[in-house]
Amino acid sequence: MTILALDGVTAGYGTTTVLRDVSLSVGTGQIVAVLGANGAGKSTLLRTAAGTVVPSAGRVRLDGADATRHPPYRRARRGLCLIPEGRGIFRGLTVEENLRLQIPRGASLGEAVERAVAVFPALRERLKTTAGTLSGGQQQMVALARACVTDPKVLLIDEVSMGLAPIVVDEIFAALRGIAATGVAMVLVEQYVGRALEFADTAVLLRKGRVSYEGPSAELDERVVLRDYLGVGE
Numbered sequence: 665m666t667i668l669a670l671d672g673v674t675a676g677y678g679t680t681t682v683l684r685d686v687s688l689s690v691g692t693g694q695i696v697a698v699l700g701a702n703g704a705g706k707s708t709l710l711r712t713a714a715g716t717v718v719p720s721a722g723r724v725r726l727d728g729a730d731a732t733r734h735p736p737y738r739r740a741r742r743g744l745c746l747i748p749e750g751r752g753i754f755r756g757l758t759v760e761e762n763l764r765l766q767i768p769r770g771a772s773l774g775e776a777v778e779r780a781v782a783v784f785p786a787l788r789e790r791l792k793t794t795a796g797t798l799s800g801g802q803q804q805m806v807a808l809a810r811a812c813v814t815d816p817k818v819l820l821i822d823e824v825s826m827g828l829a830p831i832v833v834d835e836i837f838a839a840l841r842g843i844a845a846t847g848v849a850m851v852l853v854e855q856y857v858g859r860a861l862e863f864a865d866t867a868v869l870l871r872k873g874r875v876s877y878e879g880p881s882a883e884l885d886e887r888v889v890l891r892d893y894l895g896v897g898e
């Protein structure tokens with residue numbers, strides 16, 4: 665079942681158009697990787713899905729309903745969660761306080777903590793630690809754990825591996841796979857093409873704001889992606 669779809673979206677900032685006629689869809693438990701060179705519009709695509717950028721043409725559908733004009737908070741309520749580049753956690757608060765701020769109505773802190781540490785066991789010992797003092801990888805785990813607490817239907821994840829050691833990235837991707845296995849859909853913007861292709865079911869390649877490929881990631885080769893679709897090295 666399709667959870668999130670962009671249909672022919674054109675969007676940008678002021679008079680600058682960044683995305684042109686972009687379509688993408690992601691279903692329950694499915695992982696879509698969005699790849700593209702710097703400035704191709706990957707973050708803008710996630711922001712358009714999340715509602716912080718409003719398209720000038722095209723539609724955004726969330727969980728079967730038209731959400732094109734819905735503000736970000738309404739989309740969040742319908743199960744959409746954006747994890748921005750830079751993680752978007754409260755660095756001055758403890759891990760537990762970060763989780764507390766995400767608790768949905770009717771849920772308890774205990775439930776939220778259990779849900780978070782089930783995905784990231786390493787956080788259990790660090791619940792009282794100030795988030796800003798954690799390693800980069802642990803901060804990323806807090807960001808993802810906060811998202812899990814909201815019981816999302818679709819996660820939009822921007823450059824989850826940014827600045828992290830490969831071994832930490834492995835751990836985070838393994839956790840993401842576990843989250844997807846529970847039926848959560850994911851749209852992942854990733855700089856490591858090889859890793860993204862391995863991880864995702866589908867790849868969407870963006871070149872100068874247009875989709876240059878959409879299809880099974882298994883059919884793509886990292887070198888071909890970089891050369892033919894993204895124009896890296898031209």
Ligand SMILES: Nc1ncnc2c1ncn2[C@@H]1O[C@H](COP(=O)(O)OP(=O)(O)OP(=O)(O)O)[C@@H](O)[C@H]1O
Nearest residue numbers: 677680682700701702703704705706707708709853
């Ligand atoms: N808030 C903004 N206001 C104006 N222009 C912006 C804004 N954010 C991004 N842009 C411009 O939109 C274009 C696409 O940026 P975007 O961040 O979506 O690309 P990206 O593919 O995510 O790139 P990167 O890998 O560098 O993050 C760029 O030319 C960028 O300068």
